[in-house]
Amino acid sequence: MTVYFTAAVPDPANHIVMLGQHGNWPASMHRFTPESLWALDMAILTGRPLLIRGEPGIGKSQIARAAAQVLQVPLLTHVVDERTERDDLLYHYDAVARLGQAQVSSLMPTSDTGTDGSQQQTWRAALREENYVRPGVLWWALDWENAADQALLFSRHCRPCNQPEEPTHLEPDSKAPCGPVVLIDEIDKADPAVPNGLLECLGSDGFRSSQLDRTISVPAGGKRPLVILTTNEERELPPAFLRRCLVVTVEFPEDDREARQFLINDRARVRYNANQISDTICNLVADKVLSERAAVAKKRTAGLARPGASEFLDLISALVQFASQTSAADRDSVQQAALQQIATFALQKAAKE
Structure with missing residues (x-):
């Protein structure tokens, strides 16, 4: 049987992992429960997203952070709020920036060849919708190199867009069993349309956009991301979404x-x-x-x-x-x-x- 976490945790007797500082998270320590280790292994083996239930502060988000450190893959995070839309997790289309560029399009050339024979950007090329699409966490997780190319395109036409982490999972000697760990935090805060809208992406490991002329998916030979979602139970999640997920509950001890x-x-x-x-x-x-x-x-x-x-x-x-x-x-x-x-x-x- 292939078991990733029980073999990779540095202190298997106590399931303890020391965590370095990551973004706004301070250095800390995480103690895995046996249930969470089994749930993480099953999520990797099946490719299913893992939904973690539990009250606030119980350590749900820290499981994702610890998992990424154990697996030595990037951790990509998106904290959901009431204004979150489905596409925010996949990409962001900046229509305002494109409209601003359109205001000055009359000053740009109409031919892609200058009078001296040099190449120049036309207003049509500058206003291509693809130029104003910024990759979201799931895009980075599915196809990192494609997302990096898109981020460069977005930076050239709109504003800076840097890669969120070093892509350690793409290194030749990487033995990671999956791609990046994606933490979608507090999914219960979103409108039910958001988790329902993610069903296609999470089920097929890919998505399409009306602004793009291609499908974004895990490339041939690539590894699926490990998607972890958390809920504080503030709002019931759609049944169709729950059926697609593996679910583990982090309980506050009653004793x-x-x-x-x-x-x-x-x-x-x-x-x-x-x-x-x-x-x-x-x-x-x-x-x-x-x-x-x-x-x-x-x-x-x-x-x-x-x-x-x-x-x-x-x-x-x-x-x-x-x-x-x-x-x-x-x-x-x-x-x-x-x-x-x-x-x-x-x-x-x-x-x-």
Whole structure:
């Protein structure tokens, strides 16, 4: 049986991967669960996109980041919002820039040969729709070299468009089992037309555009990308889209001891060491988070999510900053006092009765 992740994780006994800084993400650590390792392997073997469910802050996006590092392939990300359209993930057609160019087209020559016999650009060539198409993350993932050529064309006619990462998966000695890892974050924020519109691309590993006279797809001998999507369950996803995906859920531990270990070891300690915030303070923060989480579950307040890893990390980060100029001897007392003042801001979101 071909297994990629269980063989490639540097610390297979604990499933731990140390993560370097990437864009706005700080250096961190990720601990894979056995379920996530199996799900990632199945996604590579079947070519299916992997949808990761779970509450905010539970570590869904970090799975994609860790997967790209283990596989040594680029990580391409797109964070979805309410204005996201399907084509934003494939390409962006800049009609405004083309319209601006059309305003000055009367100043350009009509023949592609100058009076001295040299080649020159005509207004017709300058206004070709293809010149104003910028490749999106799925275009880069499907055919990196084609996307790079298109980015150069877009830069020449419109504005700079750089490649998002170094294409390590194209190196001759690359043993990566797939192309780039594509993270489509918070897909549930988009209109249902967006995931439905991706069905063709994700199912056939390619797409067409009315502005292009060619199909964008994985080239012969190329490797499919590993597409990972996340959802915070804010909106139900279309059934047809779900059928196309593999699905794994990252659960917040229900057992109090396991929840405490998860919060402190997998959330606090991946960013901050004991010289910044002690285990004692981490446990106090965990106490408050778990207590409020149980209270919200008991009240069953409509539309109010239980506090969890995201709120815990917000409190830990704030406490580290509050005590950043404090001596080691006074740090615990300063952070404990601050926690009493700020905990309600992060944990109690319901309107007061």
